[in-house]
Amino acid sequence: xxxxxxxxxFAPSPTGKFHVGGIRSALYNYLYARKxxxxxILRCEDTDPVRSKKEYEDYFLDVFKWLGLExxxxxxxxxxxxxxxxxxxxxxxEDKIYISKEEVKEEGQRSEVxxxxxxxxxxxxxxxxxxxxSFNTTELGDFxxxxxxxxxxxxxxxxxxxxxxxxxxxxxxxxxxxxxxxxILIQEAIGAPRPVYAHGSVILNEERAKLSxxxxxxxxxxxxxxxxxxxxxxxxFMAFLGWNPGGEKEIFTLDELIQEFSLERMQKPGAIFNPExxxxxxxxxxxxxxxxxxxxxxxxxxxxxxxNLPEFNNERIQKMSNILIDRxxxxxxxKEHFEIGEYNFFFTEPIYDKAKLIYKNTTAEQTNANINSAxxxxxEIPENNFTKENTKEVLMKIADSLSSRGELLHPIRFxxxxxxxxPDPFIISEILGKNETLSRLQKAL
RNA sequence: GGCUCUAUCGUCUAACGGUUAGGACGGAUCCUUCUCAAGGAUCAAAUCAGGGUUCGAUUCCCUGUAGAGUCACCA
Numbered sequence: 001x002x003x004x005x006x007x008x009x010f011a012p013s014p015t016g017k018f019h020v021g022g023i024r025s026a027l028y029n030y031l032y033a034r035k036x037x038x039x040x041i042l043r044c045e046d047t048d049p050v051r052s053k054k055e056y057e058d059y060f061l062d063v064f065k066w067l068g069l070e071x072x073x074x075x076x077x078x079x080x081x082x083x084x085x086x087x088x089x090x091x092x093x094e095d096k097i098y099i100s101k102e103e104v105k106e107e108g109q110r111s112e113v114x115x116x117x118x119x120x121x122x123x124x125x126x127x128x129x130x131x132x133x134s135f136n137t138t139e140l141g142d143f144x145x146x147x148x149x150x151x152x153x154x155x156x157x158x159x160x161x162x163x164x165x166x167x168x169x170x171x172x173x174x175x176x177x178x179x180x181x182x183x184i185l186i187q188e189a190i191g192a193p194r195p196v197y198a199h200g201s202v203i204l205n206e207e208r209a210k211l212s213x214x215x216x217x218x219x220x221x222x223x224x225x226x227x228x229x230x231x232x233x234x235x236x237f238m239a240f241l242g243w244n245p246g247g248e249k250e251i252f253t254l255d256e257l258i259q260e261f262s263l264e265r266m267q268k269p270g271a272i273f274n275p276e277x278x279x280x281x282x283x284x285x286x287x288x289x290x291x292x293x294x295x296x297x298x299x300x301x302x303x304x305x306x307x308n309l310p311e312f313n314n315e316r317i318q319k320m321s322n323i324l325i326d327r328x329x330x331x332x333x334x335k336e337h338f339e340i341g342e343y344n345f346f347f348t349e350p351i352y353d354k355a356k357l358i359y360k361n362t363t364a365e366q367t368n369a370n371i372n373s374a375x376x377x378x379x380e381i382p383e384n385n386f387t388k389e390n391t392k393e394v395l396m397k398i399a400d401s402l403s404s405r406g407e408l409l410h411p412i413r414f415x416x417x418x419x420x421x422x423p424d425p426f427i428i429s430e431i432l433g434k435n436e437t438l439s440r441l442q443k444a445l
Numbered sequence: 446g447g448c449u450c451u452a453u454c455g456u457c458u459a460a461c462g463g464u465u466a467g468g469a470c471g472g473a474u475c476c477u478u479c480u481c482a483a484g485g486a487u488c489a490a491a492u493c494a495g496g497g498u499u500c501g502a503u504u505c506c507c508u509g510u511a512g513a514g515u516c517a518c519c520a
Contacts, residue, residue, distance in 0.1 A: 013520045048519055102518080113518055130450070139448070139516085147518055154520050177449065178515045201451090202514060210514070237457095240469095244458060248468050267458080270513055274456050277470045326483040359479070396478065406479035413479070421481040 006038030007168045010071075011158070013045040014056035017220035018063050021203050021211040021273075024238045028171045028200065030069045031239070031261040041165055042071035046078045047157055063221040067231045068254065075165070077157050084152040087160050087190055088114065096189045097145060114146040116186065123181040128198035128263040130174075135181040143182060159183050163192035171198045171263070174270075175210065198263045201242035202270045210270075217273050228301055228331025230289075233282030240281075242271045251284045279329035286325060294321055301334040309347035311436075316346060319431045323423045342419075346431060349440065350418025357444055359410040368445055370408045371415065373398055375441050378434070386434040388426040395425065415444035 008029035012018055033040035042064065046052035057076075064071065091097040092114075100115040120138040127133055145156040152160075162170065177199050187194060203211050211218045224234055236252050244267075245252075245260040252260065286294070298317060306312060317324075320343070324334055337343060344350075358367045377394040395412065399405040413425040416437065422428065429437040 011520085015520070045520060051519070106518090109518060133449075135448075144518055151518090153518075158520085173514090174450070175514055179520095199450090204513075206456090208512065240457065242457090246459070248459080250457095250469060269451050271458095272456060274470070277457065280470055323482075327481085392478075399478080404479080409479040411479090419481085423481070424478065426478080 006036040008033040009041040011043040011045045015051040018060035019218040034258045039072045041073045044076045113144045115142040116145045129266045159186040169196045174199045201267045204270045204272045230285045233285040237278045237281040242267045283329040297331045301331045306338045311347040345417045352418035357411045359406045383434045388430040391429045392426040
């Protein structure tokens with residue numbers, strides 16, 4: 001017997017902006033399908049006409065595009081009414097479902113719905129992460145599977161579609177375990193085979209509650225894009241929420257995740273979404289970026305008013321790339337840093353309080369003398385060799401001869417940046433270049 | 446409340462009967478150029494409790510406790 005091809009699916013409903021929590025299930029299904037050279041199907045579950053919106057469908061489509069999770073097939077349930085109808089008719093004929101008269105208690109309720117004739121049995125199924133699970137379906141009663149023949153409900157459409165699309169593995173969160181027995185009942189009624197189930201851990205917030213829509217943590221996925229997170233960072237982080245490959249390596253590319261992913265290593269206990277860890281993972285992926293990619297991101301996040309500063313130019317940004325990136329965990333922070341003026345001194349002469357040039361309890365005369373000796377030492381360095389290594393060498397020689405290095409280093413750095421906190425004077429002078437450095441030091445005198 | 450599931454540092458987790466219970470994030474301390482950042486080093490930090498089973502339990506079983514999920518004419 002030949003191996004059955006793996007087919008997985010992810011089925012979001014377009015009733016809100018697709019949030020990060022959902023990414024993990026999508027990812028697991030994607031990884032599993034790719035690992036076994038199977039198919040990954042994306043299905044838009046838009047059977048609820050009042051809550052489903054086209055804009056939300058476009059939204060999750062954009063998320064998949066951004067994350068680079070490619071799907072092999074795409075379906076919209078709202079376009080499959082005829083298929084569901086066919087099954088509904090068949091089950092009606094077989095008396096496995098029936099049209100039920102209802103007492104109308106609330107506005108909007110129908111006087112007639114379609115109910116499933118519950119065989120009231122014990123349903124037992126094997127879950128790849130939870131083991132064997134058993135439910136008495138009697139308590140479910142004759143649950144409703146369609147409003148009417150034209151409008152089937154979730155449990156029914158899911159089962160029909162999974163059957164029609166030959167889904168072999170259903171990987172989802174444990175919030176769905178209690179849905180499983182009734183879906184199995186429907187499967188048995190339409191004669192569908194039972195797929196492999198794998199119910200992963202629930203993603204929790206800091207309060208240990210399931211991520212809910214109004215949780216500040218479950219932001220719409222694209223906000224992460226807008227804030228300069230890397231898809232590979234978010235993917236790596238989400239993959240590790242409730243799964244891990246066992247080793248000590250933590251930073252994985254998408255391809256590596258495909259290689260490593262396995263159902264057996266999915267976790268049972270709920271996993272708390274820890275934003276700080278995301279920051280770290282994302283930063284690790286930033287470090288992995290090639291230089292030109294880093295530049296691209298940096299440039300995208302520099303505010304326009306900075307780009308209009310007198311000495312702004314891309315070459316200078318290129319030189320600043322390391323100090324910019326050292327200070328961030330996602331690129332949006334570059335924008336923040338520029339917005340509060342952190343780096344303006346690189347493109348325009350700083351304005352500062354002269355008194356602050358003086359280090360601790362040194363005198364103005366000493367400070368002047370120190371700056372002067374720095375100037376003459378710096379002048380010796382050729383313009384085309386004005387590197388941080390060279391400036392460091394000459395400046396440190398002077399600094400070490402003083403009673404404390406700060407007597408020299410502080411006024412130099414401050415004269416260059418005008419800031420209490422800034423990168424070190426060596427890298428600043430390299431970025432500024434010999435002329436600008438000397439001129440700012442001169443001015444400080 | 447019913448049903449179902451879960452339980453290792455604060456967090457994500459490793460250890461699938463035998464380890465000084467490992468790693469990472471975060472935290473603390475120190476070092477590395479005055480400051481900031483990055484980097485390096487070191488430290489603190491856990492097997493929910495009680496019973497079994499076993500020569501031996503984080504690991505298997507039971508009870509308790511705690512937590513989570515779910516109980517729609519939503520998905």
